[in-house]
Amino acid sequence: MEIIWAPWRGNYIKTHFMDKKKDCIFCVFNNKKIIDLEPSIENLILHKSKHCFIMMNKYPYINGHLMVIPYKHTDNILELEDDEKNDIFSIIQFCVQILYNVYKPDGFNIGINLGKVAGAGIDQHIHFHIVPRFNADHNFMTTVSNCRIINFCLEETYQDLYNAIKTKKKEG
Template identity: 30%
Template structure:
């Protein structure tokens, strides 16, 4: 037995702090996955979001071809998704106006995030297909993830936990007020 195993067997504390985040279990367990799963959802959350109330959907801005929504499971505070209204899976399937507006809204999202939270940088990207990491592969979405110096601390690396200092609804309200008309 190692020293650590002896302490556990004896019921002694291991000197680690615990941060409980039970709200994450719905994501981990898949309880909130759409019917049919993420690859072929019976009801696509990105198709449903624009028709729901702003508070229910977390939509920040709407354009003619795309909309911007807060990520329900953000990598960092203010993690936005730019989604076409049209249910399309692959970037190459977008038509010219959709591509242009997606790019424009991504730029605006970056400006708004900088204005609201002084982000130092961004990760931008699309995961094309489930094997590439797309949680909802059937509906294209561009990630706009704000980054700050030192934001990759021990919590996600060692604790596999992300600490978010603000509720999603509060973040959405800040972005809506800052989004240009």
């Protein structure tokens, strides 16, 4: 069995989610509602649609790890309306196409973790992970030194994906 493990995410979860009084990071960024923000490297939002948005994972499992997040703040997938579900799935497909175009991965992990016991780092707001996978995406560093190598910096990845999204939107 293959295990995706990202030990560096522990610090992120501790610093951002132990205080439940904080605003949801998928709803508010720098005291502004996500729905009102334009995509930028600062908020890691790549694209917005009617019911959801694409955000880069600040602590990715691998380069190109994206999340599709509904604007509706809910921890229950059963609370999503049909038009929200349709938009989310359409945007997930859009993410797969963009990642194929930019990185040419060998496969994908696409999923959702509902609840803490299911592995959700942020359990109060559902979100869908799109993780590109490559035949050689495991290396000795994970085994020897408890770390994972991400090949590109977040800013470079953001720019590559943002440009690909702009191009794809122009094509229709």
